[in-house]
Amino acid sequence: MKLIDLNRDGGIGANCHFLQIGDLNIVVDSGLNPKETGRVATPDFAPLRGLHIDLIIITHCHLDHIGSLPVLMREHKDAPVVMTTSSRMLIERMMHNSLSVMVRQKEDNAQKEPVLFTHDDVDRLSKRLTGIPYNQAKRFRGRKDEITLVFHPAGHVAGAAAVEIHHKKRQIFITGDVLFENQRTLPGAKFPAGHFDTMIIETTRGNTERPTGKSRVEEVARLITSINDTIQRGGSFLMPVFALGRQQELLSILADARKFGKLVDCPIFAAGLGMDLADYLDEIARKTKHVNFSKNVIKDLKIKPAPRKLNPGEDPQQNAIYIISSGMLVERTPSYTLASGLVGHARNTIGFVGYCDPETPGGELLAAKPGDTFLFKTANVKAKIKARVEKFELSGHADREELLEFAVQATPRSIVLTHGEQSARDWFKQQLALKLPQTTVIDPVPLQPYQV
Numbered sequence: 001m002k003l004i005d006l007n008r009d010g011g012i013g014a015n016c017h018f019l020q021i022g023d024l025n026i027v028v029d030s031g032l033n034p035k036e037t038g039r040v041a042t043p044d045f046a047p048l049r050g051l052h053i054d055l056i057i058i059t060h061c062h063l064d065h066i067g068s069l070p071v072l073m074r075e076h077k078d079a080p081v082v083m084t085t086s087s088r089m090l091i092e093r094m095m096h097n098s099l100s101v102m103v104r105q106k107e108d109n110a111q112k113e114p115v116l117f118t119h120d121d122v123d124r125l126s127k128r129l130t131g132i133p134y135n136q137a138k139r140f141r142g143r144k145d146e147i148t149l150v151f152h153p154a155g156h157v158a159g160a161a162a163v164e165i166h167h168k169k170r171q172i173f174i175t176g177d178v179l180f181e182n183q184r185t186l187p188g189a190k191f192p193a194g195h196f197d198t199m200i201i202e203t204t205r206g207n208t209e210r211p212t213g214k215s216r217v218e219e220v221a222r223l224i225t226s227i228n229d230t231i232q233r234g235g236s237f238l239m240p241v242f243a244l245g246r247q248q249e250l251l252s253i254l255a256d257a258r259k260f261g262k263l264v265d266c267p268i269f270a271a272g273l274g275m276d277l278a279d280y281l282d283e284i285a286r287k288t289k290h291v292n293f294s295k296n297v298i299k300d301l302k303i304k305p306a307p308r309k310l311n312p313g314e315d316p317q318q319n320a321i322y323i324i325s326s327g328m329l330v331e332r333t334p335s336y337t338l339a340s341g342l343v344g345h346a347r348n349t350i351g352f353v354g355y356c357d358p359e360t361p362g363g364e365l366l367a368a369k370p371g372d373t374f375l376f377k378t379a380n381v382k383a384k385i386k387a388r389v390e391k392f393e394l395s396g397h398a399d400r401e402e403l404l405e406f407a408v409q410a411t412p413r414s415i416v417l418t419h420g421e422q423s424a425r426d427w428f429k430q431q432l433a434l435k436l437p438q439t440t441v442i443d444p445v446p447l448q449p450y451q452v
């Protein structure tokens with residue numbers, strides 16, 4: 001198999017792999033780098049020019065996996081695109097959102113280039129998207145060769161899949177983004193045990209040691225206590241969240257706490273894409289039973305839409321909970337603007353509940369110390385950190401030890417590392433060299449072809 005990592009910046013960024021299996025040309029995911037704008041935010045599709053792409057596979061609907069899909073599809077006009085049935089229900093909404101983010105960036109003058117695609121493109125291209133149920137083998141043909149593909153539930157987020165591909169006697173496994181633990185709204189990954197020849201594994205949490213005394217249940221309890229403390233001392237609690245998955249998970253967790261009388265009485269604000277997606281998740285829950293979510297939690301919690309106009313550097317002083325995106329406090333998002341107003345007051349808390357890239361404002365805020373001056377560059381706000389900044393271990397990604405265990409038991413001939421910072425990949429490299437000395441471990445240099 002030939003492999004090229006098309007994610008031009010490495011790290012997590014714009015996930016996209018080109019695989020040549022037999023005579024089939026396959027692309028897995030087509031993401032957008034949340035830290036960049038314009039063409040440099042997309043994968044580098046140059047190595048695909050002039051090639052006939054037989055199949056595009058989507059692992060799940062987060063923007064770092066689908067944000068540039070319309071661009072790729074426009075360049076490869078007859079490539080079919082497959083994903084799980086649940087992802088098929090989400091993907092159009094997520095691609096329209098990807099475009100809305102680009103348009104907003106352009107309006108803010110952060111981007112001079114034209115936007116990469118239009119809402120019409122999304123509507124037109126969507127006819128080529130096909131959903132396949134989990135655990136159902138499906139065949140795809142090239143000119144001579146044939147592969148069989150199976151999607152396995154990967155936890156992480158509704159619709160997320162690992163991809164198993166068979167070609168002749170060769171077995172390939174791509175984890176995608178994965179979480180083995182059960183979440184409140186979604187069961188954990190169910191992967192097949194046993195041998196694979198080649199594996200492509202995500203490495204997001206490679207630099208995070210498995211925390212002791214921080215099980216999900218304990219972390220949920222700690223989160224609720226911290227929220228109650230904050231509200232009781234007159235402050236507000238901001239949870240920056242990814243709109244797909246995390247926001248609905250947190251709403252369900254708060255609804256449980258409220259039902260059992262564990263959550264103080266206070267207004268809860270939530271807004272944006274995540275609230276729309278609540279309807280989609282509700283539908284997926286009813287149609288597929290893969291998700292455990294009901295949009296009734298929005299009524300139960302009396303969720304209010306977040307104020308349309310948040311002023312940078314201003315604390316709205318609502319003594320409330322805010323569940324808003326983006327999860328990594330990316331510039332010009334509601335959570336970024338609100339954080340710029342909350343951070344300067346000791347009564348408030350900013351509680352992170354998911355992964356933050358260290359180079360995003362969220363990652364930088366987590367690395368800063370109380371009393372440091374923090375610059376919200378695009379909001380034009382400089383503030384002394386007086387609010388509590390906390391991190392709760394409710395990540396949507398598997399512990400590195402669990403992933404390592406899964407990789408080791410499969411005794412692959414080769415493992416390709418992806419979706420992680422350099423230090424995270426390095427941990428896997430070291431551990432795999434110890435535990436699987438016969439296995440070739442590849443940490444691909446972007447755009448360089450590898451024979452795997």
Ligand SMILES: [Zn+2]
Nearest residue numbers: 060062156177
């Ligand atoms: Zn993801």
Ligand SMILES: [Zn+2]
Nearest residue numbers: 062064065177
């Ligand atoms: Zn991802």
